[in-house]
Amino acid sequence: MSRNNASSIVQRLWNYCDVLRDDGVSYGAYVEQLTYLLFLKMADEQTKPPYNRKSIIPSGFNWESLRNLDGVDLEQHYRHVLDKLGKEAGILGDIFRRASNKIQDPAKLKRLNNLIDGEVWMGLKVDVKGDIYEGLLQKNAEDIKSGAGQYFTPRPLIKAIVEVIQPEPNRTICDPACGTGGFFLAGHGFLSSQYKLDKDQKEFLKMKTFKGWELVPETARLCLMNLYLHGIGGYYENKGPIAVKDSLMSHPGEHFDIVLTNPPFGRKSSIKIMNAEGQATKTSLTYERPDFWATTTNKQLNFLQHVKSLLKIGGKAAIVVPDNVLFEGGAGETVRRKLLAECDVHTLIRLPTGVFYAQGVKANVLFFDRKPASETPWTKELWIYDLRTNKHFTLIVSPLVYEDLVEFIECYNPSNRYNRTETERFRRFTYDEIIQRDKANLDILWIKDESLEDIDSLPEPEVIAADIIENLESALDQFRSIQEELSND
Secondary structure, X not given: OOHHHHHHHHHHHHHHHHHHHOOOOOHHHHHHHHHHHHHHHHHHXXXXXXXXXXXXXXXXXXXXXXXXXXXXXXXHHHHHHHHHHOOOOHHHHHHHOOOOOOOOOHHHHHHHHHHHHOOOHHHOOHHHHHHHHHHXXXXXXXXXXXXXXXXXXXXXXXXXXXXXHOOOOXXXXXXXXXXOOHXXXXXXXXXXXXXXXXXXXXXXXXXXXXXXXXXOHHHHHHHHHHHHHOOOOOOOOOOOOEEOOOHHHOOOOOOXXXXXXXXXXXXXOEEEEEOOOOOEEEEEOOOOOOOOOOOOOEHHHHHHHHHHHHEEEEXXXXXXXXXXXXXXXXXXXXXXXXXXXXXXXXXXXXXXXOOOOOOOOOEEEEEEEEOOOOOOOOOOEEEEEEOOOOXXXXXXXXXXXXXXXXXXXXXXXXXXXXXXXOOOOEEEEEHHHHHOOHHXXXXXXXXXXXXXXXXXXXXXXXXXXXXHHHHHHHHHHHHHHHHHHHHHO
């Protein structure tokens, strides 16, 4: 199938999504229904030549059972299919668990079925059908009102992170907050394009390379389907690569060569508790982990400690962290000092605002390697790349693109990161310089902010407006955190 035909499929799927949105079906709900129906259709295709595989779908609950129904019969049987498959073991249960039909109009459900039935999905190249699904996931992330954006990391950023980490064949890659699987897809793409893999390496890449955790069941199933469409995972072995659980609750008992992750934004971890009257109250969640350096309710600090615990000795990590992780006292200072001592914390990129779907986020990517026990600190120098000062991005008008990160990749020098050169935006700070800063503060700035000095250099009005909105959102988020702390006391 040509790329043009694939593009036309994308357009038809998106157009139909707009039709359903008029009935109150969100992008998220639409992509969810596509997940169920596409899986059933492709499982059906795999039972036919040239694949001739045994069906993993119970008889009477497969694609064929839906094909000739319409009206109320279709809607009712579709609900039964979702309920039945959600109780199955393995990949079926993982994808269909707690599934429900969000398309209440039987005529529209039939139209979507016909749209999917009209294509031979297994005949599409992996990258083509994967691109179709990725496009829909991005549309879902753009639907900010649904809150789905927090699970979608900008793909240019993910691509740059993977390129500097440079994963190698037969190495494991973990994401303890995997969202829709962006880091896995980028890792898979890098390994497939940069290496001439032999048969065993290809098998390892497909079946053993990736392991993820995702707390939200709906997002986990989107991730599983995304991986499936890209040819990743042991989907016919009653086991998928994604665990649907809170990864922070305990150590999984295995370690990984690489950890790449963008944990959920928000500083506080909490759980809901139902009282005798059936009313829900929130209480702060503290993780009692003997392998953590500090006990705290700060979710971001917990994820940073968790990532370190997941690495093999010599393993490499890249984690997106908000600014408060760089300067917060108390547990924050403890975690930073321990991390600098026990790991080689070698690179930090300060990200601009306006690149995440969650508004008001000021974030960074921290790169470090886990090292064996040592009497002297492993971190010798931290290199910081400032992509924030005097940079202005917005999601719609001026989005972050891969080209904006090329200079960072060159400065990082992934082929030999021990041979680096300082530039205007890339500076080196020794361990002694950092450790002597108040609270081992990593929130370091050196570039002059032009907007504070020269009115002629002010950005365009729409950029200023976007900055104001992001700052207000950030302030509101901080007020909500304070409110949560007060209500939990």
